[in-house]
Amino acid sequence: MTVVHLRRAEPGLLVIAPERTPLVTDAAPGLDVLVLEVVGGHLSWSLFDDESVPAAVLDDVDAAQDWVWAVYGEEVASALADNRPAALTAAPARRAPAAALRRLAYAHWASRWWPASTIDGIPALDPRLLVEEIGMLTAQCEMAVDGDDGEHGTERDAGSGNRGSMPGTQEDFGLSDSTDERGPLGESTGSRGRAQDYALAAGGADSSDGLIVARGSGGWDWRRCPPGILDAGEHAVSWQVSRAAGVSTVRVSVVAAPDCRRLVPEHLRPHARVRVRLPADTEHDRPGPDVEMPLHLRGDAWTGSARIPGTPENSPEITVFVPGVGPADPPQDESAARERIRRFARARLTEHTGDQRLSAETAAAETDEDF
Numbered sequence: 001m002t003v004v005h006l007r008r009a010e011p012g013l014l015v016i017a018p019e020r021t022p023l024v025t026d027a028a029p030g031l032d033v034l035v036l037e038v039v040g041g042h043l044s045w046s047l048f049d050d051e052s053v054p055a056a057v058l059d060d061v062d063a064a065q066d067w068v069w070a071v072y073g074e075e076v077a078s079a080l081a082d083n084r085p086a087a088l089t090a091a092p093a094r095r096a097p098a099a100a101l102r103r104l105a106y107a108h109w110a111s112r113w114w115p116a117s118t119i120d121g122i123p124a125l126d127p128r129l130l131v132e133e134i135g136m137l138t139a140q141c142e143m144a145v146d147g148d149d150g151e152h153g154t155e156r157d158a159g160s161g162n163r164g165s166m167p168g169t170q171e172d173f174g175l176s177d178s179t180d181e182r183g184p185l186g187e188s189t190g191s192r193g194r195a196q197d198y199a200l201a202a203g204g205a206d207s208s209d210g211l212i213v214a215r216g217s218g219g220w221d222w223r224r225c226p227p228g229i230l231d232a233g234e235h236a237v238s239w240q241v242s243r244a245a246g247v248s249t250v251r252v253s254v255v256a257a258p259d260c261r262r263l264v265p266e267h268l269r270p271h272a273r274v275r276v277r278l279p280a281d282t283e284h285d286r287p288g289p290d291v292e293m294p295l296h297l298r299g300d301a302w303t304g305s306a307r308i309p310g311t312p313e314n315s316p317e318i319t320v321f322v323p324g325v326g327p328a329d330p331p332q333d334e335s336a337a338r339e340r341i342r343r344f345a346r347a348r349l350t351e352h353t354g355d356q357r358l359s360a361e362t363a364a365a366e367t368d369e370d371f
Helices: 061-072 074-081 095-113 127-140 147-151 335-350 359-370
Strands: 002-008 014-018 033-038 041-046 055-058 086-090 211-218 237-244 247-255 271-275 291-294 296-298 301-308 317-321
Touching: 002 074, 014 061, 014 074, 033 095, 041 095, 055 061, 061 074, 061 086, 061 095, 074 086, 095 127, 127 359, 237 317, 247 271, 247 317, 271 301, 291 301, 335 359
Parallel strands: none
Antiparallel strands: 002 014, 002 086, 014 055, 033 041, 041 055, 211 237, 237 247, 247 301, 271 291, 271 317, 296 301
16 A cells, blocks of 8 residues: 555646655656546656556546546545545555556557667567557546547647657657658668667768768757657767868768658658857857758668868767757756666566566567567
8 A cells, every 4th residue: 555645736736646756747757757648637657666556636626536546545535525635545446447557658658758779779669569559458447548538648748848758659740650661662661770780879980071070979868859760879879070171060870760760751850959169269168059950861870961160179069859849948968867768678678577568568579689
């Protein structure tokens, strides 16, 4: 049994939550937050917490009463009906539906945040298997989730920064049914390179266009791009700056996602923004103008190049994003959280955990050795 706190939050909102469980009202929910829209409000769990009792933010208590007793038990349901804030003991009256709700939230999370990476050897999940399982779980959770909410149970406001997530499946981004499985020349896109083929994230050979003055690699903000486009590895982005005939050129390459389709719609194609620091006459350098470039899919990488002013004395700052996707003001560096999610995903495919795999995870685990 779990202790939960029933309290009033913002005007018109009631919260039922165990200690330290993330809420959808948090200023910047982490990448590891599972969210499900339910009748009368939203439920949330932590990905890394085995606790099956969620946090709830309710905006319609009367509508939520039909499922609160099943998820939290009679004591909590009675206190909610009486509008009586208190610390209470949650004991789900129906454990199977309560567990199915978390599993549904996890399936939605996986459809958006699963860290598919050729570099890290994490295969992509089959989006059709995910959609099928989400449909079955939605039917099991009909007491709390209606059909429309179940289809987009983790949808959040991508532009506000308050809901750092997006609709779940590739169909939401026009990457599935409207896109052929084969590229424009009929080449198969179902097989990508192996992890060892990407030792330095498409770092490439020396440029023949001049002297290479700087190069490096790094990750990208997962909030800024839909799934199925970029490799989720922390070294998926590589860049180099070359100098020839007094002109500096930056080239950016990003490894494509293992399940990236060849015909990505134009509005979902990634861009790179380059910010450089230029020498100054004073003790400090000065910021140069940002340079933005579209990236084009060539082989298994998204690439682009652009001229930059002067000769940068420090490594440029590279930001990869899809225009209009993600919060305007990204959270602080989340590389540690991304790495923890990668470890979680590898464990799901290679270890026996207490939580049953999704069907898409089982299929990915069976093909993992050949990835």
